[in-house]
Amino acid sequence: MTGKTVLITSGGTLEKWDNVRGHTNLSKGIMGCYLAEAALAAGANVIYVHGYFAKLPNHAEQMCLIGFEGIEHLGSIIQQYVQEEKVDIVIMAAAGSDWLVDKVFDQSGNELTEQGKMPSDEPPIIHFKKAPKILPQIKKWQPNVTLIGFKLEATTDEVELKKRAMKRMQTSQAQFMVANSSASLYGEHEPHWIIAANGEVIRVEGKEATAQQLMKIVIT
Secondary structure (H helix, E strand, O other): OOOOEEEEEEEEEEEEOOOOOOOOOOOOOOOHHHHHHHHHOOOOOOEEEEEEOOOOOOOOHHOOEOOOOOOOHHHHHHHHHHHHOOOOOOEEEOOOOOOOEEEEEOOOOOOOOOOOOOOOOOOOEEEEEEEOHHHHHHHHOOOOOOEEEEEEEHHHHHHHHHHHHHHHHHHHOOEEEEEEEEHHOOOOEEEEEEEEEEEEEEEEEOOOHHHHHHHHHHOH
């Protein structure tokens, strides 16, 4: 992959309630680290776009590191790089938010507009709104990029996992989609399914092996 540039998103998004609190998810960026190391070993230039709490790769000093907070911030970074830089491959391994904070109220129904720190004497009432989906927008920003997405579901049913992953692949026009269950958040050795746009499916055991196998597929 010498001369190729790979942008890898990793970790979870952080949606702030105020300047000291927020909600995130359990993604630690382990898969992203393995993907970045595999791409670097293959000779690629790696742009590692990582969440606030995500792990960094062992050879992070040889990569371009960019931190993000919320899902909208992540989307703006990806859009900028795929439109302004020569990015060949985007691997969307980050776990995006489903919900953004819309408005926050106190127990009496008064809207809290102070962004510094919400009062801690009583629990706030938080109204959420749907977060934007980044994956389907990437091909609109840069049609020529090779796009690889991840689809995590709570189910462990292999048929259902692959079905939902293929649907996501079609709506996002991705070349590959990696399906995995939420059990993979708690360990490194859960199975992953690499699904190609032509319908070919490869089952791989564990995150590191999945990253290496995915890189082999992309190279060929």
